[in-house]
Amino acid sequence: MSYLQSIFITAVTMVLINNMVLHYFVGICPFIGVSRRVDTAFGMGCAVTFVVSIAAALSWLLTYFVLSPGAPLATWLVKLANPAFAGTVNLSVLSYLVYIFVIAATVQLVEMYVRKFFPGLYRAFGVFLPLITTNCLILFVCLEVMKNLSVDAGAPWGLDRTLIHAISSGLGFMLAIVLMAGIRQELDTCDVPAPLRGPAITLITAGILALAFLGFTGVDRNLIKLGEGGPEAVLPKGRVEASP
């Protein structure tokens, strides 16, 4: 599989099949909270994509050089202090603390930027902009990075792979939240039974949306086969001739 093909397949997988909201259930709070209008939802999607790419890249660097067992920078520092302990450097127990710190700093940066250049968007976000800090999606992607850099992962991710993964996760979130906002704008004019109004109908709609996205299962496998064996590899045998 060529490099560009693998990028494409990662993007398809993360956006359509393993969609962050509809498959892993992360980032549900903004998905329900900020999905009233399409333009706000789109802004939220952009902000999350931006934050998640920066946070994932930073956490890759930190994990690779400082946190993982036997990381070069940490080992070097320990060796400087006391050569006897150099073989036992493992700071991975600190990783959650470090990630949440990185995410908080990135969100602060984005908040300052948006307040300076897009005041209207800033007011529309309200409390949900600082709340990107506590968006599970970003921490989830950082944890994926940590898992795929650890010793038992087959081929550890490079920085490029991490960035592609993070950006397509953000795009998947954006797709889900914009779709949801479009549906909810239509729902405003519908006669929803009183007990279901608010979050309940949103969750049920999300369930139906997730059912629809379940139909994408297997697309990635077929794409890989298509890349390796050409069109014949994915066409069902015998069905083509049988069709009139």
Next chain:
Amino acid sequence: MSRSLPDPRERFLNGILPENPVYRQVLGMCPSLAVTNTMEGAITMAGAVLFVLVCSNVLISLIRGLLKPHLRILVFTLTIATFVTIADRLLAAYLYDMSKQLGPYIPLIIVNCVIIARIEVCGSKQGPLAAAADALGQSLGFGLGLAGIATVREILGFGTWFGRWLGWRVIPDTSPALWDEWVVMILPPGAFLTLGVLMGAINWIQAIRRQRARQAT
């Protein structure tokens, strides 16, 4: 402040139904959707949340005099992250298969809104006793909410209840199958649908009770 804050007993009872974190405040949605396809997952998750919430709420309540307004959230998140690391290590040591199954959702407790909301509402304002009562009540409410979703999903999806730990079959396993297992209830869409329908049902029951109360007076 004109209105006095609720005492520990009220705090405890509030968490269970009137301010139930899952159904009323709609907080902490990620774990309540992700880990509730089996009862075991739900109980383990609720236990981890209980540990983290009680410890961090009490700790923040003890140091609330020292908090600076602009560093508040940072101190909260770092406290929570510390306790989550402890909970994660404990689970990996004593309940390894559950820890494997829950995977990244245990570290995601750090960004669970329930905890930060409770610290903000109660822990940073009241004494340690009220904070502990609040944390216990809220995590009991959270556990009950999770158990409700997990009951529906596990029974409809696998036909069992506590299938892995106790092996209870709710729907008998007959040879011409009495019940086709609804695989979709275990898959992601089932989680959204179950939670949505349960939330609607609870709103409905409450609306009926409120109406009755109005007619009685």
